[in-house]
Amino acid sequence: MSLKTSHLKLFILIGVFTFNPAFANPQGVCPVLKHDKLRQISIFDGKPEEQAYLAPDDSETAPNTYSLGNIHDAGRSVSIRCEYRSGFVRDIELKNKIRKCLYSERKSGEPRLICQ
Numbered sequence: 612m613s614l615k616t617s618h619l620k621l622f623i624l625i626g627v628f629t630f631n632p633a634f635a636n637p638q639g640v641c642p643v644l645k646h647d648k649l650r651q652i653s654i655f656d657g658k659p660e661e662q663a664y665l666a667p668d669d670s671e672t673a674p675n676t677y678s679l680g681n682i683h684d685a686g687r688s689v690s691i692r693c694e695y696r697s698g699f700v701r702d703i704e705l706k707n708k709i710r711k712c713l714y715s716e717r718k719s720g721e722p723r724l725i726c727q
Contacts, residue, residue: 639723640703640712641693652722653692654712656682659702665689667714674715679726683708691724 641649654677656663667675679689689709693701705726712726 647695651694655690659692674713677712680710
């Protein structure tokens with residue numbers, strides 16, 4: 612492998628982890644806001660305005676698992692809605708193929724969603 616090829620592969624990896632919200636924040640998909648707390652996270656098949664909320668695979672176990680591979684395989688997208696206590700809302704479309712997301716709550720009660 613040439614030096615040029617290895618630099619290109621490194622650049623691509625950096626791009627994937629930097630521009631994909633599911634990986635950009637290892638603490639979770641929703642951005643941490645300095646002066647605002649995350650209140651709720653919703654997962655959608657498609658855009659949030661279509662209101663196709665997803666339910667966890669098994670709501671009896673923690674963390675809740677959301678399997679998303681079949682949505683991407685069908686050519687559809689997954690969106691995450693992050694709602695903060697101030698009322699601020701941030702919608703994030705997961706553009707890369709994500710197999711699953713894990714939803715849990717921190718000790719503070721604040722929700723967290725990690726996708727991989």
